[in-house]
Amino acid sequence: MKSKASAPGKVILFGEHFVVYGVKAILCAINKRIAVTAEKIDERKISIKSNIGHLELEPNKPISEINSPLKPFYYLANKIIQDKNFGIKIDVESEIPLGVGLGSSSACCVAGAAAISNLFENNSKEEILKLAIEAEKTIFQNTSGADCTVCTFGGLMEYDKENGFSKIESEPNFHLVIANSNVEHSTESVVAGVRKFKKNNEAEFSKLCKDESHLIENVLELLKENNIRELGERVIKNQEYLERIGISNAKLREMIQTGQNSSFGAKITGAGGGGCIFALTDESNLENTIKEFKEKNHECFSVKIDFKGLDTF
Numbered sequence: 001m002k003s004k005a006s007a008p009g010k011v012i013l014f015g016e017h018f019v020v021y022g023v024k025a026i027l028c029a030i031n032k033r034i035a036v037t038a039e040k041i042d043e044r045k046i047s048i049k050s051n052i053g054h055l056e057l058e059p060n061k062p063i064s065e066i067n068s069p070l071k072p073f074y075y076l077a078n079k080i081i082q083d084k085n086f087g088i089k090i091d092v093e094s095e096i097p098l099g100v101g102l103g104s105s106s107a108c109c110v111a112g113a114a115a116i117s118n119l120f121e122n123n124s125k126e127e128i129l130k131l132a133i134e135a136e137k138t139i140f141q142n143t144s145g146a147d148c149t150v151c152t153f154g155g156l157m158e159y160d161k162e163n164g165f166s167k168i169e170s171e172p173n174f175h176l177v178i179a180n181s182n183v184e185h186s187t188e189s190v191v192a193g194v195r196k197f198k199k200n201n202e203a204e205f206s207k208l209c210k211d212e213s214h215l216i217e218n219v220l221e222l223l224k225e226n227n228i229r230e231l232g233e234r235v236i237k238n239q240e241y242l243e244r245i246g247i248s249n250a251k252l253r254e255m256i257q258t259g260q261n262s263s264f265g266a267k268i269t270g271a272g273g274g275g276c277i278f279a280l281t282d283e284s285n286l287e288n289t290i291k292e293f294k295e296k297n298h299e300c301f302s303v304k305i306d307f308k309g310l311d312t313f
């Protein structure tokens, strides 16, 4: 018996870093997916295969002893088959580059939680989300759950620390061209750098948080109106704030400049220091924006908002 599920990756559109200090952030799911197939097998083992490796282990091993990026899948399979007399084989197929801020880990956990648990009973999206967050905690103890939430429900979402998540019902019609710097970053150390900036520049940081909050309220209105041109101006403004707090570098600035030649605006998405930027476009400037990145030899691809979220087969 087999069960299959897929889940989208995500980008942070606005508000990264400031969200750590209570400002609202806006995220969206993207139409690049991870698909997971789970199958019951007679032998009592957990076998996981993906483009990043292979893991085969007996059930009931303590999760702390597993040193593999496939650990979240082992956690999920082990939880489901605990007292049962069979094993699980898992196959992962991914369209999402790993470790550059596009939510590959959450897409894995959401699709994995659905494919594995649906082998036995059909669970609600809320139940699958709970399981996915548990699995993601095997790699990031401190996850806010924002990424798994947007990967499960799709579309656009706002999040702030005090009020949690809420879906934004608009369906704006833009394309994002994502360019990958291929520079690895540690979210933890970039966030620590911002904390240091804040400590040394309290008044300026407080003003930037106020400006970012104001910008986000404005963005929420523009999303409702599908006003992509003006959204682009807010993208450029948000990037100026990110430059101020020191999470950019020469390579990212060069990519943003390239992205801005044809698009409505470009900015870092996620922690910065490396990872990805996006350029905001519509049908009129999509092809030219891609061409600009390619001419400068930057790896890039275009995405749209994914409104479906978790899909099961």
Ligand SMILES: Nc1ncnc2c1ncn2[C@@H]1O[C@H](COP(=O)(O)OP(=O)(O)OP(=O)(O)O)[C@@H](O)[C@H]1O
Binding pocket: 050, 051, 052, 069, 070, 071, 072, 092, 093, 094, 097, 098, 099, 100, 101, 102, 103, 104, 105, 106, 108, 139, 147, 187, 270
């Ligand atoms: N193709 C894949 N096969 C198996 N596991 C994967 C795959 N892609 C991602 N993962 C899981 O996700 C982890 C990468 O998560 P990481 O948070 O570093 O990157 P990300 O989720 O792409 O970025 P971010 O969390 O900043 O959006 C991997 O270590 C692995 O556990």
Ligand SMILES: C[C@@](O)(CCO)CC(=O)[O-]
Binding pocket: 012, 015, 016, 017, 018, 019, 020, 101, 144, 187, 191, 270, 271
């Ligand atoms: C930089 C940050 O805002 C987003 C990282 O993708 C950190 C966080 O919110 O935990």
